[in-house]
Amino acid sequence: MKDPSERRQAIIKKLASIKQTTASELAQVFGVSSKTIYKDIAALQKKFEGHAFQIVSRPHYGIYLSGDKNEALNVSKRFAPFAELPNNDQERIHYIYNRLLHTNDFISPIRLAQDLYVSERTIERNISSLARDLQRQNIELEKNLGRGYRLKVSEAKRRNLMFQILNQYWGQSWKVAGNGQQASIQFEKEPEDDHLVSGSLVQKLTDILDQFSEQQSFKFNDYEFQSLVIHLAIAISRVKEGRPLAKKLAGTDERAEQRQNAEKLTEMIKNLLGISLPPQETSYIQLHLIAATASPVQLEQKEVDQSVSELIRNELLDVGYDDKLIQGLAVHLTSTIKRLKVQISISNPYTKQIKKNYQQAFELALHLASSVEGQYGVVLNDDEAAYLALHIEAYLERTRFDRHMINAAIVCSTGQGSAQLLAAKIRNEFPQISISGIWSASELKTKDFIRIDCIISTINVEILEIPTILVSPFLTADDRHAIDNFVEQTLGSGKKDQQEFGRLIFPELTWAHSTAKSQAQVLQLICQQLVADGFAKDGVLESTLKREQISSTGFEMYALPHADPHFIKHSALAICTLEQPVKWGENEVSAVFFLAMDGTKSQQQLDHIFDYFYRVTSDQKLLQRLIKITDSQQLYQAIIGES
Known part of the structure; x- marks a missing residue:
């Protein structure tokens, strides 16, 4: 019986018909391991906590059902599927992170081990991985030897982290439905679904925000609507748990922008849900309404900050631009700056794909984001930069189309x-x-x-x-x-792509099955050789490490590190495959392509290089074949043969 829900339904029926059994006996009956049975029992105990019957597991005695057995049989007939306990490292890390977000208290690794039916050592390993991921986001995971772990973040920050998870989890759960005259956004998750906040609460808030939008003539784009619903659901859930915001947020006094709308929405929530939100929560809603009015959808060209347009022109001077790019980026960045000034960030579900598929555009976006940060005192993360990259990539595509005609x-x-x-x-x-x-x-x-x-x-x-x-x-x-x-x-772009790519490859910059054990060791090996052979200047390693701190260049099984062109004397592509994969950001990479560009290549040459590089790295079979080569000269010949 492969379906866990069917097996658990059968376990209830079995327990209702006998006095007592053991995990090993149930394992034999259902053809699974005793460990799987213990997971089933834990899941059943959690699901039916508070019912008229209980499933009991006692050491040295066995497993049995106490209470109303008829009720247990009735429940088994209308048994609904439910989520599995996490069954691998990634699922456990996600589970632990959710638990930490849900509480301000410490969580013991012993308790987590008991809940998940794994060893404490496994939990500690998962927590270490989580801590490294959180550190990259400047989030502290506090450890207390006697009590366990907890997230050391403010309530506002905790809510933003919850939003990131929920926005990703529920990303495909929205639909647009119409009645013939008017369309509205609807939420499709099952009412009993519970993932940090209740799915049924999200459904109710979707209806409320739809009414608010109509009554107040407040225009949301789809993303803003969905985002505000999720933020409201988080706020209400935290208030009900006794975790309201500690203080009113800056820039949200009673005379400030969108205060009346925030109070109106707070009143609607009270009337329709029976939940009273304190003033600081109204301020929280106010900030999100301010952010919504700052969206590109709401802004007109005449409202664009001209200093933003000038900054964009200066940053893209070497690459080139057209009026469409300047206008699109100016509207987007004016909106972004206003939103970030009130500390409202947005997530981008496609950031990883954008970084991987539009590498040149993302690199240009990072440089633009850095200039915006310096001039306007805001912080643009990878998600924000990825949105900028889409504008830049659209421009590059327009110029490629012109060049390909x-x-x-x-x-x-x-x-x-x-x-x-x-x-x-x-x-x-x-x-x-x-x-x-x-x-x-x-x-x-x-x-x-x-x-x-x-x-x-x-x-x-x-x-x-x-x-x-x-x-x-x-x-x-x-x-x-x-x-x-x-x-x-x-x-003949195919041949030109190959030619431009091939000109960058040199045998002295090709390593097969390097024994380097870390990202730092790989970069040190490559950068030292670049300097020794006259391709780069001293300082190239430090420049490369600085770039990695801004945003990781790891993509699945390969990485594409690079340095500031100021440190490159002659363009080259250094290639290093690894005996064992090394950690590179969130990825384990087995091949490193160090793109050393001196800044003299034309945009057309860069297009040829990146187009061909994308074709190489998108070919999983080719990458695997290159990674298996153990001789550096053979690796060089194989790459030259491809290019």
């Missing part, structure tokens, strides 16, 4: 009809070619050729430095071949 002029001496037919054939057969003009020979002297990449003509045309492809008005097979060749030579 050939602007051509059609010149035809046989009249407009045949010229239009030739243009139509070219558009249909060569989507990479954009027709910028259809001209007669006599018109050429009046035209501007600045943005023309080539001329496709039915007559000989000689325009200085502009290639001409001579074709028939009917576009023969030879004509198509000539155009194909020109397109391949001009846009």
Whole structure:
């Protein structure tokens, strides 16, 4: 019986029909281990605590059911599935973190070990992993030898941490439903679902906030709506547990922005849920309403801080920008700065994917975020930077699209009809070619050729430095071949990607199965060689470590560390595979690609490099094959063979 819920239902029926049994006997009956049975019993005891029957497990006696056995049988008939106890390190770490968030008191590792049916040593190992993760977020896990562990954070910080978990947990639990005239956001989790706060409470608050939005004509975007619902649910749950905020938050006095709306929402919660929130909780709601009014959806272009636009232009001067990028980032950052000034941060469910898939854009976003922090006194974490990266990546995609198109002029001496037919054939057969003009020979002297990449003509045309492809008005097979060749030579991005990538690889910067035991040892090995071979200056290691402190460059099984271009003399790609994986941020990596860029590469060259690098690292089979190579020369040859 593989389904735990079915097995536990059967265990209740079994216990209701006998006087007493043992874990080993039940294990034999259900074909599982005694350890699994003990987990089942613990789960059943927790689920049916307070019922008219109890499931008892006594050492040296066995397992039995006390109380009303008829009620136990009735319960087993309407038995509902419930979550498994955590069964691996990652699940236990998540469970322990939830427990710590739920209480301000210490939690004993002995109690956790008993609750989870594992050894105290296992719990201590899981807590050590959790402590390292929390340390990276500047969160202290306090230890008391006699009492256990607790989170040393303020109530406001604790709520933000709870929000991060709940927002991720419930990310797919919202839907938009309409009645034919109006659409509203609805929450879909089961009412009995309980994950830090009650799912049924979230459902009720969704309805209340929907009413509030309509009555007060308050516009939320989807994310703001969902976020405020979750924050309200956390606040109400904490108040009911006797854990309200200790003091009123700054910037939320009775005359401040959104105070009346916050008081109205507090009143609706009292009337509809029967819960009175203290003034400091109204202030908490007020901050979130202020943040909602600062969203890009609410802002108009005229409200954008022009100093923000100027900062963006200065930061992106080397990369380039267009009006769309400046406007999008300016609106977003004006909103972000206002929100962060009232200490409201947002989570980004796609940060990991953005860091991995849009590495160049994320790096540029980090530099922009650092400048914003310095000028406006706010802190932008990886989630905030990832949102900036999306704007930047959209711009890079626009420029790539432009670079991957050939602007051509059609010149035809046989009249407009045949010229239009030739243009139509070219558009249909060569989507990479954009027709910028259809001209007669006599018109050429009046035209501007600045943005023309080539001329496709039915007559000989000689325009200085502009290639001409001579074709028939009917576009023969030879004509198509000539155009194909020109397109391949001009846009052959696959070959150019390989060429640009291959130019960065050197045998002296390639290590196979290094015995380095830590991130620091790997970086020291690579940076020392970069300096020794004249690729980098002294200080490159310190620059690289500083960059890692800002945001980890680890991605699943590989890492992509890099330093400030100021410390790089000549661009190169150092490659190091590891005998044993090392911890790199949240990941265990087996391959390290150190991208040393001197800042002289054009944006087009960088695109080729990153495009090809992405193809290599996205190929799991190729990565595994490279990691298995034990000889450095063979590794170099394998990579050169790929590139």
